[in-house]
Amino acid sequence: MGDSNWPQVVLIIFLLVCVFLGTTPVLNTALQFLVLPFHAVKNHYRHAAPYFPNVAVIVPAWNEALVIGASIDRLLTLGYPPERLRIYVVDDASTDDTPAVVLGKAAEHPGRVFHLRRDVGGEGKAHTLNHGISRVLAEPWAEAILIMDADVIFARDSLRKMTRHLADERVGAVTAYIAEGSEDRNYLTRFIGVEYIIAQLASRRAQNVLGAIACLAGGAQLHSRANLEAIGGRIPTGTLAEDTMTTFESQLKGRRMVFEPHAKVYAEEPRSLDALWKQRLRWARGNVQLTSIYKRLWFRPSRTHHLGSIPFGLSWFSILLLPAWMLLASFSLLALLLMDTNIDEVAFRFTWIVAACTYIFSMVFSVQLDPAHGLRSWREALLFPGVGAMLVMAIAIFPRTSGLAMTDLFGNTSEQSRFAFTILLYLWGPVSMLGAWVARLVERLPGGRFFTGLLIYFFGYGSLLCAITVDSYIKEWRRADASWVKTEKVGRVVS
Incomplete structure (x- = not known):
């Protein structure tokens, strides 16, 4: 020539x-599924043990009257020692019957269900959670804090499957498998169900193997008390991805995050495209924000954490x-x-x-x-x-x-x-x-x-x-x- x-x-x-280069996402998916089988031999189960710390469940609720009662009832029937489980519903200035429903449950179960009211709400989930976390950490009782959404339902054995990982003091938090659980499913919720299998049961297992978790599921994240105190005793605010930022901050403090695939939590997902778009737009914008916040982190390996590793950066x-x-x-x-x-x-x-x-x-x-x-x-x-x-x-x-x-x-x-x-x-x-x-x-x-x-x-x-x-x-x-x-x-x- x-x-x-x-x-x-x-x-x-x-x-x-x-x-x-345009095939990078496809190659990353292939790598993820090739790594996945190693979860059978490289996991945290060898360090887990039966462990039942005092767990304070924090449930943020704004106009959740239709779902909060059932959520509390199911939490009370979890296969977990009753004397070691307390439920704190943080009412974010609800204008519906949420306060009445929660107060009714508190009266039925004194000492186990608590209603915490915010007079001024609407600041976002992180602020609502922090109101409850500050109340819980002000007392010495809680050894672990479970953060969840008001509408999710935990499988009866899910909590004890999560707490067993906290027997290892190196573990700061554990997250569960959020499954789409709507009774009357449509095409969109079925697609979401498949997405969650890929994004959680597959991706997070692979992340367990590689040593870095991208995000603790907002509807089911169990923190040790020490982990929350290490990151300042509060969920980070100022971003639309408070769950992911909490996950990053915990790992930057040197604590391990664990995904427990056998702890199953059922959630109701959007049934319309417009509602899904708004939900995922918030998630996506949050990730864009965090990419900028942690710009000095990417592709810089560290002995403290694996967030700067090449496989994690490639995945992100x-x-x-x-x-x-x-x-x-x-x-x-x-x-x-x-x-x-x-x-x-x-x-x-x-x-x-x-x-x-x-x-x-x-x-x-x-x-x-x-x-x-x-x-x-x-x-x-x-x-x-x-x-x-x-x-x-x-x-x-x-x-x-x-x-x-x-x-x-x-x-x-x-x-x-x-x-x-x-x-x-x-x-x-x-x-x-x-x-x-x-x-x-x-x-x-x-x-x-x-x-x-x-x-x-x-x-x-x-x-x-x-x-x-x-x-x-x-x-x-x-x-x-x-x-x-x-x-x-x-x-x-x-x-």
């Missing part, structure tokens, strides 16, 4: 590297920058196509074959981690990436002719239609994210929920999460209102 062609060669190599940024990785790969493929290099098909097939193999491996593995949810949500597990993505995977694995010289979906064989169809294949990632935005708009129309479900099945639940992440970028860049938005719960949880 002549010297005159070297700029083009350099550009092609650069674009191929971009395509490869694979999720945080997932839309950016997707755009990088898609537009690099498009550039290779426009350069007429004849290498774009190879890069395309590599990208989507790797994605297909990872998808099949991870889904088959995931549904076995929680067979009950996997059986109920088999359709959502199968269609998690979306029908459109599955078609793209099929084309990548089984191309009808070389060079993607194929007919389009409408049977056209002209050069222009084949070229347009190839562009659609290469840009499917950003197209699917746009489809998720459209699905949210459609839901607001009369009868729109049915068609919204069809759109999510077609464009994929993963693309929906990516679209929400993009929205979080935009909201943070615009410095939009970041007030804490409560997810409405009406007591649909069953266990």
